[in-house]
Amino acid sequence: MTEPSLPIQHYYHDDFSWCYGCGTNNASGHHFETRWDGEETVTEYLPRPEHTAIPGFVYGGLLASLVDCHSTGSAALALYRQEGHEPGDGAPVPRCVTASLHVEYLKPTPMGVRLQVRGRIEEISVKKAVVVSQVAAGEQVVATARVVAVRAPQTMTG
């Protein structure tokens, strides 16, 4: 059995760890964590009771948020691996932002079930990755997503 890989968000530079979705420093945020599972990326989350849409079902905006950070995290993992690195090896981790987010909601997502997002890297270049994902609630795929994530521009980090 292999060790589970480490979440990329734990290795973002401290200045870039304030994201409401996945920043380890954001006390109010969701703290999404994204890691490799072989060639796929995985983010899991149990929505809180307030994350409802219509009672009994998860808020679509929360699913979009989960997909958003999962995808920027997946892009960071992929760019990092492309450079020969894995989380924990000490090299600076790229920080990505979302250029395009597309979510298809296939069926209502039940509350009270741990969600799992699984992603694969559809395209990658030096500064961009396209991440295609499925969101599952238990055995049921409830949404699919395609996200274009790019390295954070100088205007954000400079």
Next chain:
Amino acid sequence: MTEPSLPIQHYYHDDFSWCYGCGTNNASGHHFETRWDGEETVTEYLPRPEHTAIPGFVYGGLLASLVDCHSTGSAALALYRQEGHEPGDGAPVPRCVTASLHVEYLKPTPMGVRLQVRGRIEEISVKKAVVVSQVAAGEQVVATARVVAVRAPQTMTG
């Protein structure tokens, strides 16, 4: 000068007013409000300090959430108007959910600026509307969106 129109979210059935994004009954939520402005729909929101991505810029998941409720609210307004009704006239208001959400992030969205989402109804049928929107931070358009919103299915409301 015409009276500003009333937000549709104030007229959702009480059982369907728990949405994390726009439910008037959700104490933890964002309380987005969507109203007509002529033939366009408008939702405004000032992100809270914790809704950050990289410091100084708004979290993309928050923008997606804003677009999500703006669009389901716009669809509800449009279906309601198609039936001859306006918010406040007492007829039951349709409740919509998101089938497809697509957001293009054009540039980083600065924190500390009230955001305005303006939508128009691109297509409408008896049970569905396609809402096309722009998100502006002051004079600057920071994102565009296209959302397919459908009447909440019986499995959610029955």
